[in-house]
Amino acid sequence: MGGKPVQGRMTADGTDGVVIFLIGMRVNKWRALRSWLPVFRAMPRMIKELAQDPARGLLGIRAVPGLRNFSVLQYWESKEKLLAYASDQNGEHRPAWAAFNRRARAGGGAVGIWHETYVVPAGSYETIYGDMPPHGLGRARGLVPVGRRGERAAQRLGAETRRQRRKGRPRADHPQGPPLFGAVTAAGDGCCPAPPRHGALSRCAAGPRRGGPPRR
Structure with a gap:
């Protein structure tokens, strides 16, 4: 080597x-x-x-x-x-x-x-080389100080997973994906955030009660 x-x-x-x-x-x-x-x-x-x-x-x-x-x-x-x-x-x-x-x-x-x-896949491997010539994957991709990806092996293995989670997390003011089954998504209509129980009729889906605003 x-x-x-x-x-x-x-x-x-x-x-x-x-x-x-x-x-x-x-x-x-x-x-x-x-x-x-x-x-x-x-x-x-x-x-x-x-x-x-x-x-x-x-x-x-x-x-x-x-x-x-x-x-x-x-x-x-x-x-x-x-x-x-x-x-x-x-x-x-x-x-x-x-x-x-x-x-x-x-x-x-x-x-x-x-x-x-x-x-x-990304996030499923880690490497460390102490006082070594460029070797293995470090020789193929180049070397950086170990602190950039974590001092411990567990930190280096989880660094990419956390980065991907942050990157793929939807913004709070811009929800992504289809709504939950049974939920109404129009703003201000008094909808519930979760579907009703099996066999039960959601007050949200049925609309507001007569004579007053919908329950919160």
Whole structure:
């Protein structure tokens, strides 16, 4: 893990949702070089293609090497962009996937491949990096002081939820949404704020009593 450490406690910038995509391969038969080497070489081509076009939605990657297992952790803007790239007929992924299927049928299980996709909505993740070089989602999105999103993990997890609630809360002088069933909404008509009980006739719906104003 290279790079210069960033002093202090930091967290990943941004509060939008993120898609985590893990993809990897396993060499089951080392001698079957023709089966697993093309699979190994295909991933760098795809990463290069995505890095040259940020609009495709890849935020960042982290390679996870191993003895037999080789995998890459990827951060994406959205599942829609991830799926769009996977199905792009003109991109590197489709021909690499078709070539793997051909070699898998002929190679007798010489190489394995896998992936996992996690769609993480806003407010459902938190990060912290103490005296670390840019890493993980912090490297993909940039770093900000941890205090901007809360000193504790519980605060950082709830920060976006509270922000969305405030943003979506209707104004008191501008109610939103349909009225409750059975309620009358015209101002000044003596309506009740809640529907009547089942089987009962609301005085509001029936109108004011004769000989006087409606009850309050």
